[in-house]
Amino acid sequence: MTDTISGTPSGAPSPTLFEQLGGEDAVGAVVDIFYDKVLGDPDLQPYFTGVDLDRLKQHQRRFIGQALGATRPYSGRSMRKAHEHLAITDDAFGKVVDHLAGALTEAGVDEATIGTIAQALLPLKADIVTA
């Protein structure tokens, strides 16, 4: 018998998505690809004017890492506090999630896992979209 996410025999500890992806370095690479895509998108670029990208990437690594099951905690602002001044639209949210999926695809993550990650991010929309 195998469990559905990891394919490891039942009884053995399942690797987290974070471990399956390749840990901290792999997540860092995904975040770099992700921001290249976001900042290359003329519809999204204006949201990031004046933002300290190094700091943002650092937070995003922690945040995505934690969402994938890493043990190192995310200690940044809540999603509402981090985004409420930005008047983010539904459309912009969808595009950002698409770019994250694209970055994960480029990093070699399989479609089912990307679906799981996208599903995990969806509930955040209520806190992030304010326009």
Ligand code: HEM
């Ligand atoms: C998939 C959903 C998203 C997640 C998980 C996410 C996550 C984060 C995190 C962890 C931070 C750092 C918080 C901190 O500094 O304490 C942040 C900041 C930021 N996010 Fe998002 N975000 C998402 C969607 C979006 C969207 C859709 C946009 C714009 C279109 C956006 C634009 C920004 C900007 C501009 C900042 C920097 C704010 C500032 O420092 O003033 N985010 N986000």
